[in-house]
Amino acid sequence: MPRKPVARDAVLDAFEELLISVGERAATLDAVAKRAGVSKGGLLYHFPNKEALIAAMLERLDLLAGEDIALMSAAPEGAATYFIRTSLWSGSPLDRSFLAASRLAEVAHVEARRRFAGIQQQWLDLIAADVGTGMAKAVLYMGDGLYLNAMWEGGPASKTDGRQGDVEVLLAAVERLRG
């Protein structure tokens, strides 16, 4: 198992942060390098081009998502409740990774969209095992809609603030859909 240099992770962190805070278009190599505290040349030593940088970020997303799937399947309150609760921004590594990747999916990045589809499918399977296949997609889409509206509202900052009441509404809805 090869140990990756710290500078590499710092660059990945910086890339995620910029995707989240300023969007895909402004997350340039220059900006990433500056934020990570390396030169552009130094960045391009670790990641030969921008696609390689993106690929590494998506790898990390898959890793974190895998851990979340494990937690979700073991959640005592049930997968559906766990899913709705964690649809709200909490600043976790997975949140950041997911949101950053979402910026790429939005601009039609093919591989980012493929990963998303895979993760969604795993979530759907667990929710279906919890609330039944009939209503699983309803639950999944509610969580996704919450996520989407928080995005439109203007970034992750506002998520924690005003959306807590929404979570309670959705949890009540989930209870009505169970069975």
Add this chain to the structure above:
Amino acid sequence: MPRKPVARDAVLDAFEELLISVGERAATLDAVAKRAGVSKGGLLYHFPNKEALIAAMLERLDLLAGEDIALMSAAPEGAATYFIRTSLWSGSPLDRSFLAASRLAEVAHVEARRRFAGIQQQWLDLIAADVGTGMAKAVLYMGDGLYLNAMWEGGPASKTDGRQGDVEVLLAAVERLRG
């Protein structure tokens, strides 16, 4: 009431199509002009800069959304059912306009996000009048989630195909949430 030139509308149509099919970053003035069958100079005669082009597109969105709100409030099957049904891509002018604007909201375009918030609020009000304030957001978010997943799946093409069954699931869920 001033008549707008046809070339103007052709440019707006081309801009929307490109936003939808190739994303915000690739919807450049060059690409729009080529698709609309005019030169870049010709385009910039009608819209002095890119912001003006965006502003005109958002105007059209508001107009179409207003018409939809009117239809929704008069829908015999109820606002909630109408909303879920029309969350699926049908290729209508509103669908195209909404999806195109969504590409801008995704890259943090401030005005696009403001318009979205307004439209969402109007939808929410009508749904609340139909199913009650308690469950209105659950219904709204289900529709939004359906929309979001169709996006991730890779553009509007696939929407019509595989998601029809999802609509039926969501409509059944709405019935359970009514009251």
Add this chain to the structure above:
DNA sequence: GTCTATACCGCGATAGAC
């Protein structure tokens, strides 16, 4: 392994002919 310097290209926008 990380830096500086630079090549190269495509974007938005302007100027002016027709």
Add this chain to the structure above:
DNA sequence: GTCTATCGCGGTATAGAC
């Protein structure tokens, strides 16, 4: 009203010093 030509900027990527 629509065109061609061109500028300036900022993006990705490369070359080569240290």
